[in-house]
């Protein structure tokens with residue numbers, strides 16, 4: 305912590321005036337849950353910000369996720385996207401530009417001058433919100449601090465070719481199942497479901513040594529929802545171990561264990577069978593075993609964002625341990641851009657990044673850079 | 679299983695052997711077991727289980743197990759292993775330790791004697807030498823002394839000029 309200048313904003317009038325007098329909004333790159341949450345937190349502190357999103361829509365990857373509640377909320381976080389978009393729409397001071405890409409950045413005192421260019425791309429998938437205005441032409445933004453919230457990249461399941469994705473009918477990624485269930489049900493006559501965990505995570509052969517942390521949670525909640533929607537369906541959960549998300553989760557997990565078949569092995573192969581994908585795995589007795597399913601769902605992991613190397617160079621950052629982004633002077637990292645994070649964790653890290661950015665604006669001092677995988 | 683029956687240094691010893699380096703990264707995911715052709719013929723053979731026992735330090739149980747000699751070195755496990763354990767090579771390292779501890783199976787010991795005495799496991803006769811001649815290669819003759827010298831069992835024998843081995 306520093307001693308110069310006003311310390312915290314929340315409710316202090318003098319400080320709000322002081323900060324708006326700077327007239328240098330915080331630039332937030334990436335308009336997913338993390339970017340939106342950072343903008344809202346800054347707004348709450350009386351600070352203007354500009355969200356720059358390269359795609360046509362705000363909300364990021366979680367926008368297409370399904371609510372995983374049965375009768376009561378499953379605390380999966382999927383609904384937080386809609387909440388954030390709604391809140392953001394009600395805050396006129398909060399600016400957003402879609403289809404915009406930051407291509408250059410230059411130090412200016414304690415802040416930055418960032419060049420944005422329009423990004424060619426697909427048109428919005430759903431009717432644009434008032435908030436979603438595409439960038440028309442090249443723009444220079446002067447900013448006191450930058451928040452990088454460019455999210456993660458999902459592991460390309462084709463790289464684990466033995467698991468059959470893109471090759472064997474009936475093999476899909478968990479992201480695809482999210483979208484299918486969000487639209488209302490299981491695909492076709494799928495009743496025998498298998499989930500394969502850690503696809504692209506904890507894999508030295510791929511150079512991905514880390515656990516993606518969120519996939520155990522979303523996969524099991526998706527499985528539970530699938531069984532709820534189709535009461536006759538059976539779930540087999542191929543895993544090494546299950547992440548622990550705390551006390552409440554442990555009770556949930558105990559119930560899930562009772563209703564699904566947990567097999568502590570990762571299939572060595574998935575190939576086409578007579579009536580669906582056929583998984584080859586080590587059975588409980590340690591013998592290779594084959595079993596046919598209707599659907600094999602691969603829980604793909606979270607990889608560093610595609611933009612990480614370019615952004616690191618642009619802002620002079622040291623790349624993080626696994627390739628995720630780390631912060632620097634006046635540059636903060638929020639959400640899954642800094643390491644595998646759930647929606648709730650992304651929002652939390654965004655609030656922290658916003659607080660540090662506010663502090664940086666006041667002091668012109670560097671907040672402590674974020675550590676990857678915090 | 680009691681902790682006192684486990685030798686925590688065993689995995690380090692395996693890791694020091696050529697090929698054994700990967701053992702400590704095994705996550706026990708069983709992808710190797712799923713793809714093992716030996717396992718589908720011999721139910722007791724489970725590479726994940728052998729590696730687990732080794733990591734736990736069950737030295738005697740692993741080295742004396744007749745199962746370790748069943749690995750056919752097909753490399754299927756190495757191919758699927760997400761952790762780059764190179765399971766086949768780890769099993770070879772374990773077999774080397776077992777042989778050093780006197781656990782090599784009788785057939786293996788017979789082969790070792792054959793190798794030391796004749797330099798090869800298959801006899802090279804006229805048929806093979808005719809084929810070699812067709813390819814422009816010199817004939818191979820039985821010179822056990824050469825191999826014993828190679829193995830450090832005998833000083834090198836002076837060889838007649840123009841003879842290959």
Ligand SMILES: Cc1cc2nc3c(=O)[nH]c(=O)nc-3n(C[C@H](O)[C@H](O)[C@H](O)COP(=O)(O)OP(=O)(O)OC[C@H]3O[C@@H](n4cnc5c(N)ncnc54)[C@H](O)[C@@H]3O)c2cc1C
Nearest residue numbers: 334336337338358364365381454455479522639640646647
């Ligand atoms: C299959 C799957 C299922 C999941 N299910 C759940 C779940 O049920 N619950 C949960 O809590 N979490 C879940 N997660 C994790 C969740 O996706 C992340 O926590 C969340 O998306 C992180 O939000 P974010 O805003 O940091 O990143 P993102 O959602 O990735 O958003 C980043 C935004 O930045 C934009 N962007 C990227 N690069 C640039 C650039 N150079 N310039 C401008 N904009 C850019 C992107 O277009 C995107 O809109 C799941 C993840 C996967 C892979």
Ligand code: SF4
Nearest residue numbers: 502505516517519520
């Ligand atoms: S969260 Fe679960 S499925 Fe995902 S990498 Fe970690 S252990 Fe594997």
Ligand code: SF4
Nearest residue numbers: 704705707708710759
């Ligand atoms: S495939 Fe590799 S990591 Fe998995 S159990 Fe076998 S040796 Fe261990």
